[in-house]
Amino acid sequence: MTTETTATQPTHALDMPAYIDHSHLVVSDLPMLSDWYQKAMGLSVLEKSAFGQTLGVAGRPLLTLTTAANAARAPRNAPGLFHTAFLVPDRFELGRWLVHAAHSGIALTGASDHLVSEAIYLDDPEGNGIEIYRDRDRSEWNYVPDGTVKMATLPLDLQKLYDESPKESWGGQADGTAIGHIHLQVSDIPEADGFFRDVLGLDLMARYPGASFFASGKYHHHIGANVWNSRGQPKRQSNMTGLSDYTIQFNDAAKFETAAKKLEELEIPTTRQGERLSLIDPWGIGLNLVA
Numbered sequence: 001m002t003t004e005t006t007a008t009q010p011t012h013a014l015d016m017p018a019y020i021d022h023s024h025l026v027v028s029d030l031p032m033l034s035d036w037y038q039k040a041m042g043l044s045v046l047e048k049s050a051f052g053q054t055l056g057v058a059g060r061p062l063l064t065l066t067t068a069a070n071a072a073r074a075p076r077n078a079p080g081l082f083h084t085a086f087l088v089p090d091r092f093e094l095g096r097w098l099v100h101a102a103h104s105g106i107a108l109t110g111a112s113d114h115l116v117s118e119a120i121y122l123d124d125p126e127g128n129g130i131e132i133y134r135d136r137d138r139s140e141w142n143y144v145p146d147g148t149v150k151m152a153t154l155p156l157d158l159q160k161l162y163d164e165s166p167k168e169s170w171g172g173q174a175d176g177t178a179i180g181h182i183h184l185q186v187s188d189i190p191e192a193d194g195f196f197r198d199v200l201g202l203d204l205m206a207r208y209p210g211a212s213f214f215a216s217g218k219y220h221h222h223i224g225a226n227v228w229n230s231r232g233q234p235k236r237q238s239n240m241t242g243l244s245d246y247t248i249q250f251n252d253a254a255k256f257e258t259a260a261k262k263l264e265e266l267e268i269p270t271t272r273q274g275e276r277l278s279l280i281d282p283w284g285i286g287l288n289l290v291a
Ligand SMILES: [Fe+2]
Pocket: 083, 085, 131, 181, 183, 224
């Protein structure tokens, strides 16, 4: 059981053939949520419109928050978001955020060592899941012969991370912070395997009971999909709060065209504007594919 990676393979989530570029949430209280993402998560407002705001890090848009007059709060078990996962550059930055969270009284919901990464979990004030994580160096990831990667959910020693981190005031997320992956609630795992692997062309990188993890470029996962709360649930409705849509950006244009062709073959409705394709996935979640 050895790693198949070589020094020539890209190591960062965003350098792979496809990656998660953006997440869009519909929220009930836009000013409150925007303020929270700025103060708690260290994002900056990059753009404001009549309907919402786009926030990001160092000029890079990551998260759009909009309001909808008729939006009803999404039930906990509805398909949609499990968490948006913000990838920070390194363990030092994860520790700096942890110190900020501890000193600001931000409630955490968990912390895990996934072998490939170290992750801290929380919810925003409207219950949208958030992960903040750092990747271990790719040379430390273990691939198994079938091409999947070894992941686990072990306790992360938060006290140790806190103790090792500087206790200075924190001015927001570091340049380079990105959405490393998005984790969705879906209603059926075989259907998720069919959609993300067979239609979008991502690789199945790991399986947990009730969850599958997909990626391009042999990243550990750009997309997670689980049925832990949402097994067999009806589609997300468009008038719900929560994850309206997210964007997969393709560095590999051929991979984008292959996915576009597959969607067309399967007669999955899409709207295309140049190199941007929008659709609603099998669980009612909006998805944009951009080359
Ligand atoms: Fe995650």
